[in-house]
Amino acid sequence: MRINRSQVLAAALDLLDEAGLDQLSMRRLAVALGVQNGATYWHFRSKQALLEAMADELIAGVAEVEDLPWDERVTALASRLRLALLSRRDGARVFSSAFFPLPNALAYGDALIGALLAAGLSPRAAAWSADTVTYHVVAHTLEEQLAGEDPSRLQSAVDPVRHPHLHTALAHVPAPHPEEHFRHGLRLVVAGIRAEVGDPAQEH
Structure with a gap:
């Protein structure tokens, strides 16, 4: 059975949804695709x-x-990035697992820095502020995707x-309220950028 790159990528994302990042392996992906181990390489x-x-x-x-x-x-x-990462199980972990200067990542970075310029x-300042926005999105989404953890552990630990x-x-x-919580943090970040814009000490 011949497989192409798009099929491997689609199967990998489906396997991510099914098993999660920790259980994703090239061997398991080959099994899901019905090909010999190593074919995906x-x-x-x-x-x-x-x-x-x-x-x-993603x-x-x-x-x-x-x-x-x-x-x-x-x-x-920022909102579109959050929804994209939430669209797949462990999406934020996958996104934050590597530096990847690939087409969609470059387009996102260019658009965000362009807005800040x-x-x-x-x-x-635009590059560093873009990082800050992205850090907020990724960290918040990581927390959302881990929200299945039992909150009673924290409640019982707090004296x-x-x-x-x-x-x-x-x-x-x-x-x-994940959506409300996310937007609260994003408003704070944008307000900080707005203050930076109005600061005459901002380095050019």
């Missing part, structure tokens, strides 16, 4: 190369946003005497 030289391709496939189309004001573009790109940031401030906010620490 014709298309991906290593598991790491496969993971990079999977990560890039974010296909994320960069395609309307020509909106810079802050709306940043918000749209349009805001008036220097190239350095109202030794941890009074944490105890006061305990109902909100394991965020019960």
